[in-house]
Structures are given as structure tokens and as C-alpha cells.
Amino acid sequence: MNRILFILLALVALALAILLFLPGLVPVSAFKGRIETQASNALGREVSFGDDLSFRIFPRTAFRVTDLVIANADGFSGDYLARVEEADIGVKLLPLLSDSVEIDRFVLTRPDIRLTRAQDGAVNWNLAQSETAPSETETSSAQRELKLGDVRIVDGAARYEDLSTGKSYVAEEIDMTVVLKSLTEPLEAKGEMQFQGAPATVDMVLTSLRAIMDQEPGNLKLDLKVGDAEIGADLAITTKDGVHYSGPASLSAPDLPAFAALAGTELAEAPGFDKLSVKGDIDGNDASLRLENASINFDEIAAQGAVMLNWAGARPKASGVLSTDKLDLRPYMPPPSTSAEGFPAWSEAKMDFASLNNIDADFDISTDAVYVNDLEFGESRIKLLVDAGRLTAEIPELSMYGGQGSGRVVVNARGATPSFAGNFDVGAVQAQPFSKDLMKHDNLLGLGSFKLNFAATGDSQAAIMRTIDGSGGFDLADGALKGVNIAGLVRAVGQFTEGFNPAALQRAVAEARGPSQQTDFSEFLSDFSITNGLVSAPTITLNGPYLSMSGQGTINLAEQKIDLRLSPKGTTVLEGQEGGRTVTVPVRIGGTFSKPTIGIDAESLARTGLQRTLENVLSNRNKKEDGEEGADATDEEADPARAIIEGIIGGKKKEPDQQQDGATEDSAATPEETLINEGLNAIFGKKKTAPKEETKEEEPQQ
Structure with missing residues (x-):
């Protein structure tokens, strides 16, 4: 009995000795070439190891390799697809007996992965399979259950370069922990890195890896933070015929230029494009995505609808159909004047439209309100097209100050100096609030229409006003000119029968002016042309209950100067009274936009009287x-x-x-x-x- 027990103990000791010392006695380097060949055949790429190759069984089975290199594909620059400075792999022996691979340790130290997409769309990570059909043993091995324990990436790096777009992305200092209990259970990955130089954290759950490997649908839940931006998604994923994903997703980028730079797009320094948040259901691939049921907040604009985004070209392109309660364009306009009162001087500040080169766009936008500096427009529809720095805004439905109409605006920033063109045709506009917002006074009342065609060049408000050309006209009905009673002025001047009396004339003008005075009219209309900022109005007509008026004049937009000569004709008595006579008194409106003046045109008055006397x-x-x-x-x-x-x-x-x-x-x-x-x-x-x-x-x- 003792002899049998001794033999058993000797066998156990021998087995332990084999487990302890056999890995050291067997020259693993002798199998290095065979391992490299088998790995190369499996991946379809040349695979090589360093000479520091080791294998042990006790205290746990482990395989260690250094300088693992997977060669790059033919036709791509660079020596390798992947390089691992050290790989330490621990495998449990007993699960291997049941066709299960349980890795309790898988640590990659300083891996470097370099992914490239060629101009023709070919990629270097498309690993070829062995040309020979797999044997039953290989098939059986491939179906083994895989379980991961301590899986880590330490100080890794990954690079992606797209030669068709010229964009590249770099992730460095990758420290990642991965948990995979089985191929059919979720793959969990959590870690941190430096992405494009910005700190980033990743928390990802993929279910299941088996489905993805078999090109069947899986699910990805992702929480990613890069810099100040946050991305969340819960997506269904398929890899058959390319990567495809769909599901709810969100993006919050409080610093849009910084996030765009991380995404490979440099935004030009220009007003606006400050922040962006998006939420909705996405459906996309590696080159484009569509966002349905979208809720978008861009700067001060909040919109809902559907958006398509494509980043495969030289510039990203966005398109879609959106609706918004307000379209606030003030952040993209020159800053308003700080003048406390009156009409502000034209700004010489440079207007930067470089942001039109950031992205191409094609949107159909419906909005309840539009804000352009101090002008407010109502419910409108805009078809917005941006193409390589040229913006075209077709406005088939335009509501403004109670009126309705249409318009078109073109801003071309392709050249060194931007150019502008457009036209508007609007009717039934309430003149008082419109003139108050546009000219900073509320002295014009009435309901009417106006037309305007214009073209200009310049990189500031002042430059535009110096170069603007165009034509237009207005037609107001049933309104008034506040601040002056022209009919009363005509009657007062008509009473002078004792010769020229400057003092009396001055009193008449003063009495005809004032906040409580106004000139009522049934119609007030004019056509005009614009040449290099000079508005010429050859015919100005006003008809009212007590007078009729004609005139002409010019307005210098660049210098904000007014020079209008009017000839109101009225009676010297009120309507219904007997007697009196018809008098024509020339009136001159001058001054500036900020301080307009109105008074008797004494020069014209004297000239007219002298002409009659000479006759x-x-x-x-x-x-x-x-x-x-x-x-x-x-x-x-x-x-x-x-x-x-x-x-x-x-x-x-x-x-x-x-x-x-x-x-x-x-x-x-x-x-x-x-x-x-x-x-x-x-x-x-x-x-x-x-x-x-x-x-x-x-x-x-x-």
C-alpha cells in the first residue's frame, strides 16, 4: 500500500515538475516561424514577432510576445496596420477541454493602430481570409465560446486618415478596460484618451459581439465626451454591406468651433456658429446620416424637422425641412450702433461672411418670426441654399408689419469682397412701425406697398451704401405725415398780402410744425432709382383733403443727407369756407437721417414770384x-x-x-x-x- 502511495506521489511530483519546468525546457523560439506563418495565413497579412517570446503554465497559463507587427495592405503607405510593443495573454486550461476559450488576462501595452481609407474608397483594415476552406477542426475552433477577464489597453494610440477628404483623426494615451463574459453577452468598454489633443472619455456597451461577427444586427449604447462636447446614442448596428446604424442620438456642443475642429472641420472666424445641440432619431453610415424628429438648437435658433448631413465631400453638407418659432439672424450681422438717439451712422466695421465657406446647405425653413438687426418680420418661408460660399435665400412667403409679399437675397462671399443683390415686393405694410424700425422715427403713417431691387459690393455697411444701385417705389394710402401741417403752412403763407415779412413767415412755419401737427393724405407715392448710393426721386406725389403736392429730390444714402423740393398747393381758407385763393408754397426737406429739417423754400419762392413778375x-x-x-x-x-x-x-x-x-x-x-x-x-x-x-x-x- 505504501509502495502504491509512493508511486502516485512520484507521478504527481513529476507532473508538477513538467508544468513548472517544461515551458523553460522547450525552446519556444523554435516555433516562432511556424506561429508567424499560421498568423499570416489567418489574417492574409504578414505577421511578425520579436525574439522575446515566452510561454508558461504555472501559476497560470500565459503567452507573452513583444514587437507584434501586422503589415499594411499593398498600395498603402506606412510599414504596418498595427504594432503592439507587448502583449500578455493568459488562458485558462480547463475550459479549453470543453471547447471554450476563457482569457483571464489580455493586456496590450502601447499598441499603435493606423487605419487608412484611399481616394478610391479602399481600406487597409479589410483583412483577407485564408484561401483554403476551413477544416472541421478549424470550424469547430472558431465556434468555441470566448470569455474575457482582465482585458486592458495601456497607453495605446490609433490614427485614421481619409485620403479622399484629406481629413485625419488621432487618439493617443488610450487607457481602456474591456469586459466580455461571453460572445453572446454584452461587450463593455470604458476608458479615457486624448482625441485630437482634447481629453475624452468613453463608456460603451455592444450587444452582442457574436452577432456583429456573424454580420447580424447588434446594439450599441454609447456615452462619449470629447472636450466640452457630449454625444449619446442607443443604436441598432449592422455590418453587412458596410456599417449601418439607426436609433435615438443626441449631441451637445457648447463650443461649436472647438467641436468642429475635433471632427476635422475648421470653422472660419465669423459672427455666430457658437453653439449647437441636436436630438433625434438617426439613420446613417460611415459617410452620412439622416436625422428625423429632430430638435435643433443652433446659436439662438431653435428648430424642429428633418436633417440630412453628408461629410464625404470636401465640405460637409446639410439639408432638410425645418420649422422654427423665430429665425434670429442678428448674431450674423454687424453689431448695432451704440448711438443713444437718432439714426446711427453706417458702420465701417468689417463684415465677415467667411462662415458661408464652413458648410454647404439646402434648407426649406418655415418660421413665425425673422429678426434682422432692428427689423422684425412675421410668418415667412425661406428656401436657403449655400454653395461654396454663396448664399441664396428665396423668400416666396414674407410677412412684415402687417403686409405680405415675397423677396430674394443673394450674398456672394466667394471673392475677396462680398457682393449683395436682391429684390422685395410687399403690399399692405403698416408704414409707422416699419419706418420706426428702419429709419428710427415714427412720423409716417399709412398702409401701402413698396418695391426694391438692389445690388452692391463691400465688406462694411458704409461700403455697401456707397456702391448700392437699384430701383424701387412706394405707394401709401390713407395716412399722414406727423410733425408738420403742410396744408396749414400753405394757408398761413397765403395770407401775406402786405409784402415779404420774414418774421411772420418764420412764425407760420413754427406754428405748422410740432408733435401735434400732421399732414393727412389719401395717397402718397413715388418711384426712385439708386446709383452709387444716391437715390433720385423724379416724381413725388401727395394728395390730401386740403392740398395736393408734387415734388422731386435726392437722398444720399452714403452721407445720410436729404434734399427734397416739394410744391404743395392749397387754399387760403378751410374747406367749406367762402373766399380765399389757391396758393402754391415751395417746401424743402433737408438735413440728415438723424436730424431731418423742413421749411419754406425761400429761394424757390422768390424765384417763382420774380418769374411771374418778369412775365x-x-x-x-x-x-x-x-x-x-x-x-x-x-x-x-x-x-x-x-x-x-x-x-x-x-x-x-x-x-x-x-x-x-x-x-x-x-x-x-x-x-x-x-x-x-x-x-x-x-x-x-x-x-x-x-x-x-x-x-x-x-x-x-x-
């Missing part, structure tokens, strides 16, 4: 020449306008003895003063007064 003079001369009655020499000499003409053209002067009695040579006015005073009196109709009676005593000289 009378010429008429009297013609009558005399024709021998008509009433054209005697006495009338001609008594006419002061005639005296003005003779003073100008050198008519005959009176002799000293022809002077009026009681007027000495020292006290008489100069001929020029006499001519001017008599001419003005004639123009404004001063009544003649009887000559003074001669006094017996001679007045003392001054």
Missing part, C-alpha cells in the same frame, strides 16, 4: 410795342419789376430833378436797395400807399 413786365412791353391799350409809358415807369429789369440790363436812370419831392440826395436809398425792395414788394403784393403831403418846414438832415 408781366415782358407782357406789358409787348403790349406797348403792339400799341395795345393800357401799355403807356407811365405804367412802365411805375412798375418796380420793370425797374429791376432796367437795373440789371442798364436801363435809363432818372435825372436828379425827376426825384420825388421831399427826398434829398443824401437820404435817398441806393438804386440797388430800391430795386430789391420794390421787386420784393411786387412779388409779395405790397399795397401802394398815397404819397405824403409836402411839409412846409424842411426836415433836418440826419
Whole structure:
């Protein structure tokens, strides 16, 4: 009995000795070539190991290899697809007896994986299978159950380069832990890295690895944080005929330029493009995705709808159909003026439209409101197209200040200097709120329509105003001009029967102006053209209950100056009263956008009156020449306008003895003063007064 027990103990000791010392006695390096050959045949690529190759059974079965290199595919630059500085693999022996592979330790130290997509779409990670059909043993081995224990990647690196788009991505300092209880159970991966130089964390669950290996549907749940951006997804995945995924996903990028740089797209420095958040159901592949039931927040714009994103080309392209409660374009416009009151000066600040080169777009957008600087538009529809830096906004439905219409705007930023063009045609617009937002005053009331066609170039507001060309017109009905009563002004001037009185005229103008005064009209219309920022209005027409008015003028957009000459015609009495006469009083509107002025056009008034008087003079001369009655020499000499003409053209002067009695040579006015005073009196109709009676005593000289 003792002898049998001794033999058993000896056998056990021998077995232990074999387990302990056999791996050291068997030269593993002798099998190195065979292992490399088998691995190369399995992967379809050359596989090589370093000379530091070891194998042990106790205390646990383990295989260690250094300098593991998998060669790159033919036609791709670079020495390898993957390189592992050290791989330490521990396998449990007993599960192998039941066709199960249970790896309790799998540690890859400083692996470096380099993935490349060629310009023709070929990839270097498409590993070929052995050309020979697998044997039953190999098939059986492939079906073995795989379980992972301590699986780690230590200080790894991965690089991806797409030669067709010129984009590349780099992940470094990868420290990852992987758990896989079986091929049919979830694969869990959690770790951290530096992605494109930014810290990143990954928490991923893939179910199941067996399904993915068999090109059957699986599921991926992903929580990824890169820099300040966060990505979440719960996707169904298939790998048959390429990678395809679908399911709910979300993106939050509070720093959009930084996130875009991480994604391989450099956004130009320009107003806007600050933040982005997206949530919805995605359906996509490795080159594009479609987002349904989308909720999108881009800067200050919140939208819902469907979006398609394709990043396979040189620039990403987004398209879709969206609706939003407001389309706020103010962040992309030049900053507003800080002027406390009045119309602000045009800004010389450079306008940067480089963001139009960031992405191509094709969107159909419906919105309840649009904000462009101080202008507010209502419910509208916009078809937005961005193509290589050129934006076209077709606006088939435009609501603004109670009116409806359509328009089109083109912004071309392809060249060194941006250019602009567009047209608008809108009707039933409420003039007061529109003029208040556009011109910073609310003095225009009425309901009407306007048309505008324009084209300009420039990289600032001021530059655009200096180069703008175009045409347009407006037609207002049943409105008023606040701040001035033109009809009252005409009546006041028409009452002057005692000659030219500047003080009285000034009082009349002051009384016709003021916050409580206004000029009512039934229609107010004009057409205009624009050349290099100068608006020319050859015809301005206004008709009201007490007057009619015509006029013309110019507006210098670049210098913000106004020069309008109007000729309102009204009666000297209110409607319904008897008597009175029709009077035309020239009015001039000048000043600037910030401080407009309005008053009597004295120059035109004097010119018009003088012209009429000259016509009378010429008429009297013609009558005399024709021998008509009433054209005697006495009338001609008594006419002061005639005296003005003779003073100008050198008519005959009176002799000293022809002077009026009681007027000495020292006290008489100069001929020029006499001519001017008599001419003005004639123009404004001063009544003649009887000559003074001669006094017996001679007045003392001054």
C-alpha cells in the first residue's frame, strides 16, 4: 500500500515538475516561424514577432510576445496596420477541454493602430481570409465560446486618415478596460484618451459581439465626451454591406468651433456658429446620416424637422425641412450702433461672411418670426441654399408689419469682397412701425406697398451704401405725415398780402410744425432709382383733403443727407369756407437721417414770384410795342419789376430833378436797395400807399 502511495506521489511530483519546468525546457523560439506563418495565413497579412517570446503554465497559463507587427495592405503607405510593443495573454486550461476559450488576462501595452481609407474608397483594415476552406477542426475552433477577464489597453494610440477628404483623426494615451463574459453577452468598454489633443472619455456597451461577427444586427449604447462636447446614442448596428446604424442620438456642443475642429472641420472666424445641440432619431453610415424628429438648437435658433448631413465631400453638407418659432439672424450681422438717439451712422466695421465657406446647405425653413438687426418680420418661408460660399435665400412667403409679399437675397462671399443683390415686393405694410424700425422715427403713417431691387459690393455697411444701385417705389394710402401741417403752412403763407415779412413767415412755419401737427393724405407715392448710393426721386406725389403736392429730390444714402423740393398747393381758407385763393408754397426737406429739417423754400419762392413778375413786365412791353391799350409809358415807369429789369440790363436812370419831392440826395436809398425792395414788394403784393403831403418846414438832415 505504501509502495502504491509512493508511486502516485512520484507521478504527481513529476507532473508538477513538467508544468513548472517544461515551458523553460522547450525552446519556444523554435516555433516562432511556424506561429508567424499560421498568423499570416489567418489574417492574409504578414505577421511578425520579436525574439522575446515566452510561454508558461504555472501559476497560470500565459503567452507573452513583444514587437507584434501586422503589415499594411499593398498600395498603402506606412510599414504596418498595427504594432503592439507587448502583449500578455493568459488562458485558462480547463475550459479549453470543453471547447471554450476563457482569457483571464489580455493586456496590450502601447499598441499603435493606423487605419487608412484611399481616394478610391479602399481600406487597409479589410483583412483577407485564408484561401483554403476551413477544416472541421478549424470550424469547430472558431465556434468555441470566448470569455474575457482582465482585458486592458495601456497607453495605446490609433490614427485614421481619409485620403479622399484629406481629413485625419488621432487618439493617443488610450487607457481602456474591456469586459466580455461571453460572445453572446454584452461587450463593455470604458476608458479615457486624448482625441485630437482634447481629453475624452468613453463608456460603451455592444450587444452582442457574436452577432456583429456573424454580420447580424447588434446594439450599441454609447456615452462619449470629447472636450466640452457630449454625444449619446442607443443604436441598432449592422455590418453587412458596410456599417449601418439607426436609433435615438443626441449631441451637445457648447463650443461649436472647438467641436468642429475635433471632427476635422475648421470653422472660419465669423459672427455666430457658437453653439449647437441636436436630438433625434438617426439613420446613417460611415459617410452620412439622416436625422428625423429632430430638435435643433443652433446659436439662438431653435428648430424642429428633418436633417440630412453628408461629410464625404470636401465640405460637409446639410439639408432638410425645418420649422422654427423665430429665425434670429442678428448674431450674423454687424453689431448695432451704440448711438443713444437718432439714426446711427453706417458702420465701417468689417463684415465677415467667411462662415458661408464652413458648410454647404439646402434648407426649406418655415418660421413665425425673422429678426434682422432692428427689423422684425412675421410668418415667412425661406428656401436657403449655400454653395461654396454663396448664399441664396428665396423668400416666396414674407410677412412684415402687417403686409405680405415675397423677396430674394443673394450674398456672394466667394471673392475677396462680398457682393449683395436682391429684390422685395410687399403690399399692405403698416408704414409707422416699419419706418420706426428702419429709419428710427415714427412720423409716417399709412398702409401701402413698396418695391426694391438692389445690388452692391463691400465688406462694411458704409461700403455697401456707397456702391448700392437699384430701383424701387412706394405707394401709401390713407395716412399722414406727423410733425408738420403742410396744408396749414400753405394757408398761413397765403395770407401775406402786405409784402415779404420774414418774421411772420418764420412764425407760420413754427406754428405748422410740432408733435401735434400732421399732414393727412389719401395717397402718397413715388418711384426712385439708386446709383452709387444716391437715390433720385423724379416724381413725388401727395394728395390730401386740403392740398395736393408734387415734388422731386435726392437722398444720399452714403452721407445720410436729404434734399427734397416739394410744391404743395392749397387754399387760403378751410374747406367749406367762402373766399380765399389757391396758393402754391415751395417746401424743402433737408438735413440728415438723424436730424431731418423742413421749411419754406425761400429761394424757390422768390424765384417763382420774380418769374411771374418778369412775365408781366415782358407782357406789358409787348403790349406797348403792339400799341395795345393800357401799355403807356407811365405804367412802365411805375412798375418796380420793370425797374429791376432796367437795373440789371442798364436801363435809363432818372435825372436828379425827376426825384420825388421831399427826398434829398443824401437820404435817398441806393438804386440797388430800391430795386430789391420794390421787386420784393411786387412779388409779395405790397399795397401802394398815397404819397405824403409836402411839409412846409424842411426836415433836418440826419
